Amino acid sequence: MADEFAFAPVTATEIVFDGKVWDVRRDTFGYNGSGIIREYLDHPGAVAILALDEQDRVLLIKQYRHPVRVREWELPAGLLDEAGEHPLVGAQRELAEEADLTATRWDMLSEFYTSPGGSNEVIRIYLARGLAVADDVFARTEEEADIEIRWVPLDECVDAILASKVQNPSLVIGALAAHAARARGWSSLAPADTPWPRHPTNWDHEV
Numbered sequence: 001m002a003d004e005f006a007f008a009p010v011t012a013t014e015i016v017f018d019g020k021v022w023d024v025r026r027d028t029f030g031y032n033g034s035g036i037i038r039e040y041l042d043h044p045g046a047v048a049i050l051a052l053d054e055q056d057r058v059l060l061i062k063q064y065r066h067p068v069r070v071r072e073w074e075l076p077a078g079l080l081d082e083a084g085e086h087p088l089v090g091a092q093r094e095l096a097e098e099a100d101l102t103a104t105r106w107d108m109l110s111e112f113y114t115s116p117g118g119s120n121e122v123i124r125i126y127l128a129r130g131l132a133v134a135d136d137v138f139a140r141t142e143e144e145a146d147i148e149i150r151w152v153p154l155d156e157c158v159d160a161i162l163a164s165k166v167q168n169p170s171l172v173i174g175a176l177a178a179h180a181a182r183a184r185g186w187s188s189l190a191p192a193d194t195p196w197p198r199h200p201t202n203w204d205h206e207v
Contacts, residue, residue, distance in 0.1 A: 005197070007203070008029040008030060008031045008036075009029060009030050010027050010028065010029045011028050011029060011030065011035070012027070012028040013025060013026065013027045013028070014026050015042070016039065021044075021079065021081070022041055022042060022043045022044065022121075023041075023042040024039055024040070024041060024042065025039065025040060025041075025042040026038070026039045027039075027040075040118050040119055040120060041115075041118060041119035041120070041121060042120060043119055043120055043121035043122075044079055044080050044081045045079070045080045045087075045121060045122050045123065045124075045199050045200070045201075046077055046078060046079050046080060046121065046122075046123045046124075047077060047078060047080060047087050047090050047091040047094060047123065047124050047125075047126065048074075048075045048076065048077035048091075048123055048124070048125045048126070048170035048174060049075055049076045049077065049091050049094060049095045049125070049126050049128050050075055050109055050125060050126070050127050050128065050174040050175065050178050051075075051076065051095060051099065051101060051103065051128045051129075051131055052127060052128070052129050052131075052154065052178065053129075053131055053151065055153070056153060056154045056155075056182070057151040057152060057153050057154070058075075058151070058152050058153075058154050058157050058175065058178075059075075059076065059099055059101065059131075059149065059150075059151055060073045060074065060075065060149070060150050060151075060152050060157070060171070061073070061074055061075075061076055061098060061099065061147050061148065061149055061150075062074070062147065062148040062149075062150070063147050064146070071148075072166065072167065072168050073150075073160075073166045073168060073171060074168045074170065074171055075125070075168070075170050075171050075174055076094055076095050076098040076099045077094060077098075077123070077170055078090065078093070078094035078097070078098070080199075086193075087124055087196060087199075088106060088126070088192050088193060091106070091124075091126045091128070092106070095128060096134045096136070098147065099149060100133060100134045100136075101128075101131050101132065101133065101134055102131070102132050102133075102134050103128035103129060103130050103131050103132075104129070104130030104132075105128070105129040105130040106126055106127070106128055106192035107126065107127045107129075107186075107189040107190065107191070107192055108124065108125075108126060108127075108189065108190040108191065108192055108194045109125045109126060109127040109174060109177050109178060109181065109189065110124075110125045110173055110174060110177040111123060111124040111125060111196070111198060112125075112169070112173055113198070114169060120200050122196075122198045122199050122200075123169075123170055124196060124199075125170060125173065125174040125177065126192060127178060127181075127189060154175065154178060154179055154182070155179070157171070157175040157179075158175055158176065158179050161175060161176065
């Protein structure tokens with residue numbers, strides 16, 4: 001079972017809202033004999049990092065998210081908003097900036113579209129192991145200024161997910177994927193530099 005790429009022919013496209021972080025795009029395309037217009041969030045994509053220590057504890061951060069008015073538990077994560085930056089390099093940067101950590105082993109754990117009916121945002125989740133404290137400590141501002149950091153056993157993360165105590169999608173997907181992958185001896189992991197055809201910037205030359 002696998003998703004299937006299907007590129008409906010786009011006859012017109014325009015940015016109808018030019019935002020600070022992401023835009024709203026309007027496409028006109030043909031599908032099933034109809035001309036269809038859809039507006040969606042045009043997003044640069046993001047990476048998230050499930051950092052796992054030798055005791056099978058996951059590093060979590062608690063951060064304020066204004067649209068939902070929640071300080072939620074999350075994995076370290078960030079936008080791919082630096083032109084030409086490889087997603088793995090972005091993940092390494094975000095782990096250092098948000099958690100003051102480096103890692104010697106990186107694997108691709110999972111990836112997902114956040115809301116495929118209304119956004120092209122895609123997030124790749126990396127598994128980071130062989131952790132060490134970074135040489136530089138980053139100054140954090142705005143919503144990141146009061147980040148709370150906690151090490152939580154992977155099994156407790158799964159329990160919290162199943163009890164609906166946490167809901168961040170990267171945390172939910174990452175923790176469940178890591179729990180399942182661990183049970184299979186990590187055989188489902190992919191190399192950290194695995195091509196990323198789901199990311200819109202790669203559609204022209206990887207699909």
